[in-house]
Amino acid sequence: MHTHCSLPNSITAPLAAALLLILICMPVPGNADDMDAVAAAIRVRDYDKVVRLLQPLANRGNAEAQYQLAALYRAGQGVPKDHSKAFIWLQKAAQQGFVKAEYNLGVMYENGWGTELSKTQALSWYRRAAAAGHPMAQAKVKRMQPGARALNAPPADGGHPPPLEDQLRWAVSKSDIDSLRAILARHPRINAVDKYGKTVLMEAARQGDSGTIKLLLGGGADHRTKDHYGDDALLIATNAGHVEAVKALLSGGADINVRDVNGNTPLELAVMLNNETLVKALLTRGAAVAAKNNKGWTAMNFAVVRNRPDIIAALKAAGAVIPEKDHPTKKSIPLKAIAAMAAAGAGNTIAAYHGWTALMVAAWRDQDEAVAALLSAGADVNAVDVDGHTALSRAAWQGHTGIVKQLLAAGAKVNVRQANGMTPLLWAAENNHAASMAALLAAGAEVNARSNNGETALTASLGQRHWEVAIRLLAAHADANTATANGTTPLMLAAMGAPAGLLDALLNHGADVNARDRHQHTALWYAADAGGGQQVTVLLRHHAALETRDTDGITPLARAAWCGNSAAVNALIRSGADINVHSDNGNTPLMLAADQGHTTVIKQLISAKADVNSRNTHGNTALLLAVAAGHREAVNILLDHGADPDIRNENSEQARSLAAAMGRDDLVQLLESHPKPGRKLFGLF
Numbered sequence: 001m002h003t004h005c006s007l008p009n010s011i012t013a014p015l016a017a018a019l020l021l022i023l024i025c026m027p028v029p030g031n032a033d034d035m036d037a038v039a040a041a042i043r044v045r046d047y048d049k050v051v052r053l054l055q056p057l058a059n060r061g062n063a064e065a066q067y068q069l070a071a072l073y074r075a076g077q078g079v080p081k082d083h084s085k086a087f088i089w090l091q092k093a094a095q096q097g098f099v100k101a102e103y104n105l106g107v108m109y110e111n112g113w114g115t116e117l118s119k120t121q122a123l124s125w126y127r128r129a130a131a132a133g134h135p136m137a138q139a140k141v142k143r144m145q146p147g148a149r150a151l152n153a154p155p156a157d158g159g160h161p162p163p164l165e166d167q168l169r170w171a172v173s174k175s176d177i178d179s180l181r182a183i184l185a186r187h188p189r190i191n192a193v194d195k196y197g198k199t200v201l202m203e204a205a206r207q208g209d210s211g212t213i214k215l216l217l218g219g220g221a222d223h224r225t226k227d228h229y230g231d232d233a234l235l236i237a238t239n240a241g242h243v244e245a246v247k248a249l250l251s252g253g254a255d256i257n258v259r260d261v262n263g264n265t266p267l268e269l270a271v272m273l274n275n276e277t278l279v280k281a282l283l284t285r286g287a288a289v290a291a292k293n294n295k296g297w298t299a300m301n302f303a304v305v306r307n308r309p310d311i312i313a314a315l316k317a318a319g320a321v322i323p324e325k326d327h328p329t330k331k332s333i334p335l336k337a338i339a340a341m342a343a344a345g346a347g348n349t350i351a352a353y354h355g356w357t358a359l360m361v362a363a364w365r366d367q368d369e370a371v372a373a374l375l376s377a378g379a380d381v382n383a384v385d386v387d388g389h390t391a392l393s394r395a396a397w398q399g400h401t402g403i404v405k406q407l408l409a410a411g412a413k414v415n416v417r418q419a420n421g422m423t424p425l426l427w428a429a430e431n432n433h434a435a436s437m438a439a440l441l442a443a444g445a446e447v448n449a450r451s452n453n454g455e456t457a458l459t460a461s462l463g464q465r466h467w468e469v470a471i472r473l474l475a476a477h478a479d480a481n482t483a484t485a486n487g488t489t490p491l492m493l494a495a496m497g498a499p500a501g502l503l504d505a506l507l508n509h510g511a512d513v514n515a516r517d518r519h520q521h522t523a524l525w526y527a528a529d530a531g532g533g534q535q536v537t538v539l540l541r542h543h544a545a546l547e548t549r550d551t552d553g554i555t556p557l558a559r560a561a562w563c564g565n566s567a568a569v570n571a572l573i574r575s576g577a578d579i580n581v582h583s584d585n586g587n588t589p590l591m592l593a594a595d596q597g598h599t600t601v602i603k604q605l606i607s608a609k610a611d612v613n614s615r616n617t618h619g620n621t622a623l624l625l626a627v628a629a630g631h632r633e634a635v636n637i638l639l640d641h642g643a644d645p646d647i648r649n650e651n652s653e654q655a656r657s658l659a660a661a662m663g664r665d666d667l668v669q670l671l672e673s674h675p676k677p678g679r680k681l682f683g684l685f
Helices: 015-025 032-043 047-059 063-075 083-095 099-111 119-131 135-144 164-173 177-184 200-207 210-218 233-240 243-251 266-272 276-284 299-305 309-317 335-344 358-364 368-376 391-398 401-409 424-430 434-442 457-463 467-475 490-495 500-508 523-530 533-541 556-563 566-574 589-596 599-607 622-629 632-640 655-661 665-672
Strands: none
Touching (some): 032 047, 047 063, 063 083, 063 099, 063 665, 099 119, 099 135, 099 655, 119 135, 164 200, 177 210, 200 210, 200 233, 200 243, 233 243, 276 309, 299 309, 358 368, 358 391, 358 401, 368 401, 391 401, 391 424, 391 434, 401 434, 424 434, 424 457, 434 467, 457 467, 467 500, 490 500, 490 533, 523 533, 523 556, 533 566, 556 566, 556 589, 556 599, 566 599, 589 599, 589 622, 589 632, 622 632, 622 655, 632 665, 655 665
16 A cells, blocks of 8 residues: 655654554554544535535645545535645545546546546556455456457447447447557458448448548448448548548548439539538649539539539639529520521521530520520421430429410420439429429429439429429329338428418328338428428328437437427327337437427326436437536526436446546536435545
8 A cells, every 4th residue: 555654763762653644554444433523524515514524634645635635626506616726635645545546547648638648547446446356447458458359339238349340330420540550450340331331431421530530441341332322431430510521531532423313413512501611622632613413503503503603703712614604684695696506507596505506595594585586487396405404404493384385386306304313394293393384284294203313393392392383283283192212201391380281282182190210210201300380290190100210210209399389299109109219229218308408298198297317228328428518508407306326327337437537527516316225425436
């Protein structure tokens, strides 16, 4: 046992003095009455008195008093908050073998609180505490020691280590670089995919963890792999707006002009997200500014539509031009010029419009006289440009109904399809042009024609929230059950905010209320996700199934709770939804609401008798999840309604220890202010 005192060198010192010195230097176990007095002072929150009682005991070498005094300095109770002093007192107690101090000294080293950050020192102290049986220290050692499984990695049957690929996924999800290096050294299948076709590189891209991305790429991760949605890691990082992750992937060889299922490149996505920093990063690395998506749009098209002068300027500096068709005016090409083209040959194309014929330009610009002149001169009404458009599809896109009728009368093919499967009717429906749509339908347009993405005029209009257009399409006998390529039905799209009357109309036209998309979501799930209590009520009135589960075992109520949609939660509870249903990960609606800090929903669920102490597959309760996410008000509500702060998860973490390890002293104090019978009244760590 180490102390900072030593016996006098002189053997002639009086025996009594020597004995007194030995007694002073030895650690004092502490008088029970002294510690009872400390406990009594803590009970009434008299921390000034607690400090006065602990200080002399700590000075005399009482390890427990030193530990408690360190806790006070950590929390700033009775003394000014001071991590350095907390570290000193913890060190004194730990050097005497006080197990709790050993563990918490490891916490201080691991986080660099009051001392230099040192994972090596942290692991050393965790091992000492673990050897003495401290469960949280044992969990830390398993997590930190070389080759150990990643934090929270699910144990395999029989207690054997989980497969390497599972360990790899957990290490990536926790950004646990040390474990990741150890796992990669054992050569796991780094490009294995989950049920969604996603790799660990994609997960790192989603999280924006550039360090993990670099490590994975160095270990052989394939950046070219695409998931079931057609996205690779670069597209995922771009959609999430993670600039550093995008840079790391590009440095690792990712294709800067890769396309998603809609033909959008990362540059186009970055513009759509209004992310100027990401746009400039991609331009600096040579992103193609003229690349077009499936609908013929470039990054500049999106920048113009979003009215972003800063991004427009950046694109111009990289060589992009504003397409003439993005700001057409009747002055851009005078009518006389078009007439001259007609006289010279109606099939002439116009360079400023990227190969459009004169008829297409006139149709796009709503110049009916020019259209008539060109048609009289023999213009090919069904000529196709480089994007697969005809004059009719251009006019339908713009909603120029008079031109649409002129072209149809001249023999325009009403159901002409582009390479991406888009028809004039689809363009009109997507852009909310009801009158043009009516003209096309009257001319025999196929109301249920589908694009390559599975879109119909009905799903296109609903996806853009063009409710009136959707009603007209139903009246024209649009199929209420034709789904997109992802299995999304018209009813699912309408469930995300359409008026109740439109949902009723779809259901009255035969929409399947319990149809599922590729992720097993139903229309009720979508309504719960969007928060519409009214939509939820309509669907339930038409016998929507309450307890359907998606591929993750999430029910509509669980989804509404996760999203914080109190109106949907209320409607589902009133209809009898299972309040304590568990997802595949064991999470209840209350746990999901607590994890997100949705206090209104938490109160709703508790009022409906939700089990506040239910555990998920990792042993976490709603309280532990709220603490881990740092949601103070959610923690307070749960404690007020009987949440047990002493429950431990699979890593032996309690609410208090978790809050302390996170440095959330406010949560530590809050948890301390809700004493329970038989609960320890001191030991803030």
